[in-house]
Amino acid sequence: MSRKLNMAGISLAALMTALPQVAVAQQAPQEQEIVVTAQRRSERLIDVPASITAISAETLTKSGINNTADLAKAVPGIAMTFYGGFLQPAVRGITSTGANLGENSNVAMYVDGVYQPQQIATLIDLPDIQQVEVLKGPQGALYGQNATGGAILVTSMAPSFTPHGNFSASYGAYNDVSVRGYVTAPLSDTIAASLSGGYQNRDGFRRHVITNQRDKGLDSKVIRGKLLFQPSTEAKITLTGYYSDREDSATYAGFAINGNSIGYAPNLAGIGLPSIPIPASPQIRNPSQFATDPNVFTRIRSAGGNARGEFDVGAGIVTSVTSYSENKTNYRNDGDYSAVDIGTATANFLRSHYFIQDMNFASRKFGSVSFLVGGFYLNGAESFDNNNFDLLFPSVPPAPTTILFTASSQNARVDKEIIAGYGEATLQATDRIVLTAGGRYTREKQRAFSDRAIFTPGGTAVKVPNQVEYPGGAVVFSKFTPRITARYEITPRSNVYASWGQGFKSGIVNSTDFTIAPVKPETINAYEIGYKGVPIPGVRFNIAAFLYDYKNLQSVVYVPGSAYITQNAATARIKGVDFDVSWSVTPSFTLTGSGSFLDGKYRNFPGAVNYTPTGTGHVVSTIDLSGQRMLRSPKFSGNISANYEIDTGIGRFAAFGSIFHTASYGMEPTGRLRQNPYTTIDAEISLSPDALNGARFVLWGKNLTNKAYLASALIAGGFSDGGSYADPRTYGIRAEFRF
Template sequence: MTGRVRISIIAGALAGAASVGTVAWGQDRVPAVHDDAASAEPSEIIVTAQRRSERLRDVPISITALTAETLVQSGINNTLDIARVTPGVQLPLYGGFLQPSIRGISSASAGLGDSSNVAIYVDGIYQPSQSGQLVDLPDIQQVEVLKGPQGTLYGQNAAGGAIILTSVAPSFDLTGRFSASYGNYDHWQVRGYVSGPLVEDRVAISVAGSFEDRNGFRRNVLTGGRDSGLQSELIRARLLFQASDRVSFTVGGYYSRRSDGGQYAGQPVGPGTPLGYALAGLVGLNVPRANDPQSYALNVDPLTLIRSYGFNLLGKLDTDFGTFSTVTAYGNVKVRDVADADYTAVNLGDVDLNIFNDHFIQELNFASTKWGRATFSAGLFYMALEESYAPNTFSGYFTSLASPVTAYPTKPNPLFRINQYAYNRKRSYAAYAEFGYDLTDRLTVSLAGRYSYETQQTADNYSSLTGAQGPTLSADPRGKVSFKRFTPRATIRYAIDDGSNVYATYSQGFKSGYVNSGDNPAASPLVEPVQPEKVFAYEVGYKGRLAPGISLNLSAFWYDYKDLQVYVYSPPNQFYRNAAAARIKGIDGDVTIQAAPGLTLTAGASYVDGKYRSFPDAVVYQPNAFGFGYDTVGLDASGRRMQRAPKFTANAAISYETTWQAGTFGLYLAGNYNSGLNYDVAANVRQSAYALLDGQLSFSPAGVEGLRLVVWGKNLTNKDYLASFLGSQFVLGGSYAEPRTYGLRAEFKF
């Protein structure tokens, strides 16, 4: 099926769904996601960070909230783009795995059954797959980035924070937005949604879809072509049944497919000599090399293919004393990563990784109404997850100096092949409760706690040469290994006036332990399970309006971070261990200024001082003394800066609109700055400071209500900076982020 045909199919499906009701011409904005916060003004941002609808400025949590209009203006198309407008947040890739970092807390692993310690939720549903967290956002109405441990209300591995994505809900008022865009690199993108009634006051539907097709950014110096580019498709539908004024059910489903040839189209990025180049030099073999950041020279065609689908049922019951809600969800994610393990054109080692992820989630939540001066929330959480290698294949082409050294275009048969079949079966249980009380009309305190209990059971099997799977998997003789933790939170908030408040919070974060499925207990000594990470966090903050049209949010934080889980990749093996304690402190904030009619200025900044307090036996890759790849060595990293924790990040934007007789003209400019970050503990691979600039010019003609024409550009200064890193004894490799892109877009909303 060609890309153009698929565009027509998706556009036709969305247009067909639009016929479910009468077009509401003249509506100038999409309705707010949560209109039930009684005290909210029309311009107020409403968030659900505490499992209830509240004004953003009343919530004692550091939150960056992005509305639908902000997402469109900023050109945010997927979860990776969120970091461009959120200080203190990094969204790097570990190969093909998304590993969010908030205030320096980030995962450093990608094993079976493991998940990020920044939790991502879509419509209240937890997303446990690190690859499945790469989500397109055609119908997202609001993004809430919760900074700091969320180990009470969002407990599953939310030690660093949570990212909450809320899509367009089925509505009894017909609304919709559609857009079509074309840019350089033959970049086509069609996306949109429609929401409206099927049966008046009883049944409503929302349908969203997106299609993206782009040529590759990176030049293949071996063939003269480019990587295979990006092809991405998503369709999501939700059906609302309003049984009564107090009872409703929403049934949803989605399917997505994302094929990206650029994520592993990288090159050596560290000091020293990659093993492939060293071996080639030893025999006098001249091997072409990547000669700029947007090029690569690999002996395989890299690929990341992610296919996912799922179904969910959300229920809601409103009573006089509170709201009961349920979440029932099933998801399936299949990932295939094809990568050159040595990042060179030498035939040394290739990886063909296949991961299957099945998960089922059940939640029951309750949020009370105001009981006099008190509020109460409680909930139960259950997740059943199985993730497996099917298989993880490593093909090796070199075994000793007696073996011939070959390079592209020669492609010999592998001298050996290792297939790893394994699984990790996880069961997670949790219960939480939070009690809040107004001591006075201005002073509020709350106490909360969550108890988490998790079991993991693993098995694996290795086969070689033939590629045939063994008859059975070797189960871990320990059977189910369990982890448990109680994580409390205490908050005090004082309302200075109706528009501003100060708060102080103590909380704990928890990232579950881990059982290495690749230990092959039948053939080697068992490795002890990795114990949970723990975060003890203190935060004080201010939220308020300094003057009409000026709002400010400020927070200062201090984290004691213990039992960090670290990960070492040694193809074809990988292993985890607890090896560090860290201390993180800093300050962040944002300001919004409505400077004049049509003119809005926003800015945010984050300062993070994150260092390993005790890390005496860090395992790192250092260049081999004889110039042959990298040695795994021990290093005392105590006192060093944490990886993926830039010291200073900032963003600023200007949005201006003016209306003339012909229509409305708009200008949007956004910049963000990063002071630089280490991609590994030894700081062998470091991204230096960089700044990015995005922008767009728009025109909405007066004669066509809802139409907007846009000229857009991203990374206008064409800055090269690392987006992905993967280190091994072969190479310190990585790939760079998108170069300058630009194009035209037509939008229509109603």
């Protein structure tokens, strides 16, 4: 690791030495300032003492980033993979491992300043987004619990008193139809409105290995309306309402990795059942095929509204965000991941509803001091109406399925109440030195209810007539998470900084087994030093080195027919370097690049669950993973992109291309299931004709080399090693219009 970091440092030093000569020769223009809200106020990116990647709407479109799962293409140091149908972001090796009821991602997601508590709801389509900010490192001081890895801040387009809008329509491979739009206009001198949304529908990417039918494909709809009331320059209130409905089969239309599945056994005796014969079925040899039940899918429906008020009270800005949201998810997953229907997991429905109030006051500067103080309140619940694992009489599609018996059924609920107070103070110690100290105290109360409250020693669920509460009653998790930073201004557009901070991921009550004590919160201590700025005209460069001490990692064991069980399992240490650079070579040509070198290892992880594949399932044992690399933590990942634009006799021509590469990484804690190194290439060329003002026509392509790599991996203990591939090569045409 040290040798690679040294080589990276030498390469970066050489790059920085060479850039001034080339940039001066080309007389590149000054970069426009990037403004972010990472510290809950609008600031220049270079002035924020933290590692942040800000992605504009234009970059999202050019890079082919359609939803949050695509963000890894443009952000160094993150991986976006699925655990079954649950998106689990990993930022610098910090990631979740399961999806128990009430369990949150440890990378916090915010949309228009509103926290998204439910883990499955972190998969968000991005048809009307103004900017995405990815904050790397624990954000416990300002963004609270469940931000140990970082936070992703999504900002959608806002209403304006200047009428304008944009529309796009695209058609691509697999009958991919996509329409997006945004329009805004004033309704009066003090009221403006906007309406935005998107629709996408496409066929499935893969064909069933027996029936040759495609998987169900994607059908996604998003609509968002906003109303801005601005009675004066000192006050504005924005009301937002939204609805989304996303049904996709891609993450569950999969196969048994390395052919390991009960579906390839001669009979069901291996899982303790009578020797019922299993029909022969082919294994997947081609990434264009899938083996699971053709009817697998995940459907996520979300609706909600929020009111955001911003008031200039002279001494500073008061911001209040009040929101209510509801999510309803159902899914069907083939637990054996073979072409034989043997076990099916369904949820009808996984629900959540949350009320959130967040208010803060950001002061103006009083002499050399400014401060921010705020409070946060959340109240809501997640519930399974019916969470079943059915064992089926073995059959091969298109034959109908017959349920032998329901091996597991659960109706459960987790209630949550969170109260937090946060603040920070900033001191301009000298003309060039800025010191900041802050923190957040969080108290989270959980109450868990289940109709499957205990297990017998053999693992059989004991049902109770109605939901019962966890015998200990309400469980409380609390933590103070501080952060201290120091920033030194080298020039008005260049800074170095150092920071120390803490974060924690909240604890969990295992609603599937109340005999297990509540899982303790994860905690992290983080140290970071970095440089960010514009060292020479036309070049923007950011680099950060970090060290994390990580304790009480939560790990999940999945047993079909039994339960998801979450336990505290390990301590870890993570260290690394990530960087990004943007170079305006000429007014027409821009190069950008980013990379992350990561060394994340378990320091102490004895007794980790180990699923040894048998070819027809697993033998379960324990293993000591101390000293092994953490899951979803590639040694290197990075991207390079180029953008060229030039005016011609018929209009403005543009070409964009990007290359993303990652080293291999484990898809589960032991690293047995691994994603091999891979590289993808995305590109587009466009023309904005002079004869059609505001129009742009685009030819686009994604994953142009048709690289097959895993999007999802799931160990269905005893049944299979299941996985699904990411999107294959896609391409198409798009027409855009702005006014």
